Amino acid sequence: MVDHQSADHELMKRLRPVQSIEEVAYPTSRQQTSWSLDDLPRTVAFNLHQGSTVTSMDFHPALHTLLLVGSNNGDITLWELMSRERLVSKPFKIWDMTKCTLQFQATIGKDTPVSVSRVTWSQDGSFVGVAFTKHLIHLYVYTGPNDLRQHLEVDAHNGAVNDLAFAHPNKQLCVVTCGDDKIIKVWDLTGRKLYNFEGHDAPVYSICPHYKENIQFIFSTATDGKIKAWLYDNMGSRVDYDAPGQSCTTMLYSADGSRLFSCGTSKEGDSYLVEWNESEGAIKRTYSGLRKKSAGVVQFDTTQNHFLAVGEDSQIKFWDMDNNNVMTTIDAEGGLPSLPRLRFNKEGNLLAVTTADNGLKILVNAAGVKTLKAIESTTSFEGLRPPIESTAIKASGSASVTNANAVNCKVERSSPARSTPIILGVDHLSRSFDKLRSVEDAVDKPKPWLLTEIQDPIQCRLVTMPDTTDTSSKVVRLLYTNSGAGILALGSNGVQKLWKWGRNDQNPSGKATASVAPLLWQPNSGLLMANDISGVNLEEAIPCIALSKNDSYVMSACGGKVSLFNMMTFKVILYLHVKLIFKKLGFYFYGSP
Structure with missing residues (x-):
């Protein structure tokens, strides 16, 4: 043969x-140990x-x-x-x-669609x-x-x-x-x-x-x-x-x-x-x-x-x-x-x-x-x-201009977004996020956390995140991805870094584990998720990061600007300029596009 x-x-x-380091760059579907027709x-x-x-x-x-x-x-x-x-x-x-x-010009005029x-x-x-x-x-x-x-x-x-x-x-x-x-x-x-x-x-x-x-x-x-x-x-x-x-x-x-x-x-x-x-x-x-x-x-x-x-x-x-x-x-x-x-x-x-x-x-x-x-x-x-x-x-550069077989062998293997333009504003954005959060809560209420008191050092594990880029920045926020297969960190310099665990013989589930080191992930473009911190006093900045439910987007703030990133490409798809007004009971976001 x-x-x-x-x-x-x-x-x-x-x-x-076998899975190479580069292949980790492509997010895969959710992993689970049991399957049924309901999936x-x-x-x-x-x-x-x-x-x-x-x-x-x-x-x-x-x-x-x-x-x-x-x-x-x-x-x-x-x-x-x-x-x-x-x-x-x-x-x-x-x-x-x-x-x-x-040849094509001669055939295009024929009746065949x-x-x-x-x-x-x-x-x-x-x-x-x-x-x-x-x-x-x-x-x-x-x-x-x-x-x-x-x-x-x-x-x-x-x-x-x-x-x-x-x-x-x-x-x-x-x-x-x-x-x-x-x-x-x-x-x-x-x-x-x-x-x-x-x-x-x-x-x-x-x-x-x-x-x-x-x-x-x-x-x-x-x-x-x-x-x-x-x-x-x-x-x-x-x-x-x-x-x-x-x-x-x-x-x-x-x-x-x-x-x-x-x-x-x-x-x-x-x-x-x-x-x-x-x-x-x-x-x-x-x-x-x-x-x-x-x-x-x-x-x-x-x-x-x-x-x-x-x-x-x-x-x-x-x-x-x-x-x-x-x-x-x-x-x-x-x-x-x-x-x-x-x-x-x-x-x-x-x-x-x-x-x-x-x-x-x-x-x-x-x-x-x-x-x-x-x-x-x-x-x-x-x-x-x-x-x-x-x-x-x-x-x-700029965009360009504008068979004889018994079986019909024509190939098939095989999207995206909304048409209406929207004027951006913090109030509108926050309402949209509130709606999304309330809908997610109503659809999929999480189970209560079962807290366990740590009484012995053996209950803790240490894993070192490999990083070949700038290591001078201090991590100011850290969270797991919703899939449990990665960790997202926000540095004091406004740069987010993502470490992901890949599936292999040592970690067949592909989930976060201390027994296997994760890999620092970047798309092929080499882009970093970096907030615009120009003119920001980092001493007074309130850093925060959040992931969308499906891990497709990262929202980050490290100063006076909120950034929304696409997790597939690390491209920023939205900058929102805001001011922070501090009160005794908290602070408020407001601003304009």
Whole structure:
């Protein structure tokens, strides 16, 4: 099954499933020791009408109720699930025909419509990538609630662009594409082609960029069932696998990057869902329960590092990753197409699935119900967010201009915020936070603390937080993250630092423990969460930090300005200038934007 040289075998040995320091940078879903069907989003919360057949979906990586949707008519739409509002809708159009190849200009006038084959968010949520069934890809910059700005248009492939993904070779944000021309290409954010991978003998159906132990690589799959792996060196494919049944397949890693899965359908209509052993290049587990003679390629997704879901036979089928047999099957109250497409949000508490009437359904578990109720009852955080300039725009300059097979092999794998501008003020902000806090308290009342008196030093543990940055600053505030997997500290210099525990053999739960040292975490951008303390007398400043319930945001004050940070990127998304007036019984915040 495997045809590669010894050097290639060594490469795959190096891709063994262990967690590297860099991989800790990507937050993973919640960890827990026991699982049940209640953890799966199986209850239909509501339906959305897209107006055209949904061909691809992707949730925003940090804003978990924001969904990006691509359609058969070429439209892309941004949905806010908390209010069921269509925030942005972009119909297909060519931004600059003069930059397109003559071949594309000759085909675009034909009657065949241009559809979306793939929509996806960049890892930090600042970019949206769109691949189309004719030649083109579009990149948008997401800068605020309902603002998708045209950034880049590339005539990327001869024929359909079947898949698109973001990657970080050499710590540079890039776009990886593949198409009917049998080629994989890598582009920078200015539209310059960096790599051109050739070697497939059939149209390339999907791509899966990943990295392990500082090795950046791309898995690719073709419609003839071939799977290849590429390094960013223009030296050709490193491995050559056969997908089970030589099926047209997609590949996905679990959220923590430790497990690799594929799902697809052969020309004969037989479908396969498997887990791979990367170090051996062999199938580790085959999941049972998929029907025979499918009329197209089945699609799948993973969530919570524990579950797999497949859309098939007008149903959704769920598996425990560690069990070959189907856990449960649901029809989501009916109305699903024969091969529904589906996508989990990053928390795993919402599941979007396509319907036969040109729409989609949103399914929830208990945590998803609380999420939607809590957010519906308060002003959205993102409604408070002003548009911000993307770091990628700064790096790349100003925005650019504006098969013969029996099975139809068109790719799908699969968000975000509020449109109404809001005038900022402390009173409004504090009311919003009070609402959010009261709703959270009503929805999920915490259990009373059981206090234990410390009577012996053996009850205390000491753990040293590693830090290679400035150590002269004194810690003035310290708190656990809500997930219990990290510690956030505010320094006297106004800089926040975050230490996180990763899952490994010594700490399988990934929670805070004194037996394993945590890792100082920063996003790939190298940004720090730093308050603006210009003109502040730190002797009189009252330092404080607070985390949102889902650990997505940090609010911090170290002086006369309140800062709101995005925990995924460490970017400040709100500065609020305030004054502190001290009274005998306390102090008050007031100010203006």
